Amino acid sequence: MIDRILAAHEASSLEGVTFLGGEPFLQAQGLAEVAEGVSRAGLSVMVFSGYTIQELDDLALPGTKALLDWTDVLVDGPYEASSPDLQRNWVGSTNQRFHYLTQRYDASIEGAGVPERVVEWRIRSNGQLMLNGWPCSLR
Numbered sequence: 001m002i003d004r005i006l007a008a009h010e011a012s013s014l015e016g017v018t019f020l021g022g023e024p025f026l027q028a029q030g031l032a033e034v035a036e037g038v039s040r041a042g043l044s045v046m047v048f049s050g051y052t053i054q055e056l057d058d059l060a061l062p063g064t065k066a067l068l069d070w071t072d073v074l075v076d077g078p079y080e081a082s083s084p085d086l087q088r089n090w091v092g093s094t095n096q097r098f099h100y101l102t103q104r105y106d107a108s109i110e111g112a113g114v115p116e117r118v119v120e121w122r123i124r125s126n127g128q129l130m131l132n133g134w135p136c137s138l139r
Contacts, residue, residue, distance in 0.1 A: 002037035009043060016044030016072070025049055025056055028063030035070035044104055046090075047071045050078040053099055073109075074099040087111065 008014055017038050019031055024047050035045045047067065049056065053076050056064050068074065080093040088110040091098075100106055122130040 001034055002041075005034070005038050005043070006041055009038075009041070014043060016046060018046045018048070020048035023050055025051060025059075025061050025064055025067065028061055028067040030063070032063045032066035032070060035067055039070045039072075044072045045070055046073045046075070048075045052076045052097075068101060072100070072102045072104040074101060 005014070005017060017034070019035075024031055031047075035047075039045055051059065053074065056068075056076070075091055075096055075098055077093075077096040080095050083093045083095055085091050085094045085096070090110070098107065098110060120131070124130065
């Protein structure tokens with residue numbers, strides 16, 4: 001996996017990797033190895049977790065410390081649909097918090113050029129509808 005990411009970096013000048021979906025800390029041991037490999041190659045690592053940083057500490061899931069050691073930015077807290085955050089980049093709801101675990105980034109990434117939340121719809125030739133993006137509401 002590390003080799004594939006680094007090949008993509010060479011081809012497309014990736015800035016870093018982001019671990020999200022599922023729950024990264026439920027597979028922290030493997031992701032820590034990937035994070036270390038790409039970090040050593042100069043890429044950044046951002047991790048989104050539905051757990052808060054305190055819950056991660058309390059749970060002590062295998063590999064958590066190792067993954068956090070190679071993480072530049074942790075965004076913690078579950079997504080709460082009732083509290084959408086339209087002011088900050090990266091997060092979906094106002095309860096989610098940024099933790100800057102290295103000096104690579106700072107809070108300026110949270111609000112620099114917040115993109116318009118848009119949705120792209122594609123209809124395939126077989127009639128399958130594909131949705132990509134971040135809708136604020138569908139009317």
